[in-house]
Amino acid sequence: MRANSNFDRLEQSYLFSTVARKVAAFKQANPDVTVIKMGIGDVTQPLAPSIITALSQATKEMSQADTFRGYCDDAEGYEFLRAAVTDHYARLGADLGLDEVFISDGAKSDLGNILDIIESGSKILIPDPVYPAYVDTNVMNGNTILYSKGTIENGFAPLPDDSVDVDVVYICSPNNPTGAVYTAEGLAAWVAYALEHNALIIFDSAYEAFIREPGLPHTIYEIEGAEKCAIEISSFSKRAGFTGVRCGFTVVPRNLEVCESNLNAFWRRRQNTKFNGVPYIVQRAAQAALSETGRKETAEQVDTYLRNAQIIGDAFDSMGIAYTGGRNAPYIWARCPKGMCSWDFFDLMLEKAHCVATPGVGFGSAGEGFVRFSAFGRTDDCKTAMERIQQMLEEEELI
Ligand code: PLP
Numbered sequence: 001m002r003a004n005s006n007f008d009r010l011e012q013s014y015l016f017s018t019v020a021r022k023v024a025a026f027k028q029a030n031p032d033v034t035v036i037k038m039g040i041g042d043v044t045q046p047l048a049p050s051i052i053t054a055l056s057q058a059t060k061e062m063s064q065a066d067t068f069r070g071y072c073d074d075a076e077g078y079e080f081l082r083a084a085v086t087d088h089y090a091r092l093g094a095d096l097g098l099d100e101v102f103i104s105d106g107a108k109s110d111l112g113n114i115l116d117i118i119e120s121g122s123k124i125l126i127p128d129p130v131y132p133a134y135v136d137t138n139v140m141n142g143n144t145i146l147y148s149k150g151t152i153e154n155g156f157a158p159l160p161d162d163s164v165d166v167d168v169v170y171i172c173s174p175n176n177p178t179g180a181v182y183t184a185e186g187l188a189a190w191v192a193y194a195l196e197h198n199a200l201i202i203f204d205s206a207y208e209a210f211i212r213e214p215g216l217p218h219t220i221y222e223i224e225g226a227e228k229c230a231i232e233i234s235s236f237s238k239r240a241g242f243t244g245v246r247c248g249f250t251v252v253p254r255n256l257e258v259c260e261s262n263l264n265a266f267w268r269r270r271q272n273t274k275f276n277g278v279p280y281i282v283q284r285a286a287q288a289a290l291s292e293t294g295r296k297e298t299a300e301q302v303d304t305y306l307r308n309a310q311i312i313g314d315a316f317d318s319m320g321i322a323y324t325g326g327r328n329a330p331y332i333w334a335r336c337p338k339g340m341c342s343w344d345f346f347d348l349m350l351e352k353a354h355c356v357a358t359p360g361v362g363f364g365s366a367g368e369g370f371v372r373f374s375a376f377g378r379t380d381d382c383k384t385a386m387e388r389i390q391q392m393l394e395e396e397e398l399i
Contacts, residue, residue, distance in 0.1 A: 038373045041358075124146065157173070335369060346358075
């Protein structure tokens with residue numbers, strides 16, 4: 001027997017364990033100090049009332065013999081939820097059929113699983129910095145990884161380089177960790193690249209619900225031609241607080257072909273072979289999240305996170321610290337002052353301001369010199385943290 005040797009090529013991720021270790025050591029040495037955590041990527045607000053009602057109604061159905069549900073007939077999800085997802089896309093201006101939507105147990109699973117339908121050894125273009133799962137899943141699959149660098153100059157929304165030929169392009173918009181959002185022109189450039197190079201786009205729209213500025217694309221399918229080259233992977237986690245409930249959706253267009261292979265048929269086959277669907281009660285909860293009441297309630301929760309992001313962004317504006325994100329995303333990606341590196345600034349913030357943010361270098365080498373602030377915490381904590389950080393930067397003469 002031989003193990004998958006690609007796993008030996010995975011880089012150890014020390015990011016969150018090192019953050020946790022440093023915070024624990026600081027707390028042990030300073031038991032009376034309150035540390036404010038601005039590093040969390042998880043939601044903090046409870047599920048909205050309409051979602052709780054749907055969950056309990058569905059649970060009640062499971063308790064009665066005549067309404068009990070076992071396996072769902074289709075691994076791709078109940079029609080009621082796929083219809084709610086196609087209605088959601090129709091509101092965004094994209095016309096999708098029920099057979100193009102696949103319900104998942106979250107975006108992370110499908111971001112990895114989708115590689116089952118892509119030949120091992122493919123050339124993959126991944127943004128740097130970005131959500132680490134893209135890199136690790138491709139390493140596990142034996143793919144070759146190239147990076148498209150995000151910089152202050154390109155607003156962390158890199159554009160295609162026609163001289164580079166790849167098979168698959170990952171795009172995350174709004175981006176984790178930089179909060180950058182692609183314009184329609186930017187996405188159109190990637191769609192043109194993909195069509196020209198016969199490449200597949202994997203578009204991660206996990207943070208779509210945070211886009212509030214008119215004119216910014218919420219889905220890749222707003223771009224003409226995307227249905228011929230793009231798969232979209234999305235989630236209820238951040239839009240509706242489902243990080244612990246687990247539900248997402250993946251769109252594989254009906255006519256998406258690569259070298260005469262139909263990817264919709266491949267993905268359907270893959271799902272029916274390796275997946276037995278998302279729990280009925282969870283699918284009812286997700287349907288409620290997309291109902292009129294659910295959309296209103298969850299939009300209010302997202303508004304709260306966006307207000308936190310505004311507090312953080314306004315504070316950095318007044319300090320003259322450069323950053324991206326925060327306007328249509330729950331993350332603020334701030335440049336460390338005076339050319340400090342990510343970990344040095346992390347240590348300084350922990351020691352002097354008693355605040356924790358995530359070192360940007362943990363999201364890729366292009367993240368060196370930045371830190372990620374999350375807006376998923378409590379509003380009071382955001383205000384206090386920014387006051388403490390401003391005072392610290394003034395005392396240290398860093399602003
Ligand atoms: N995609 C991005 C960009 C994320 O930041 C995350 C989670 O933080 C996910 C996907 C995973 O989402 P899910 O909870 O649906 O697995």
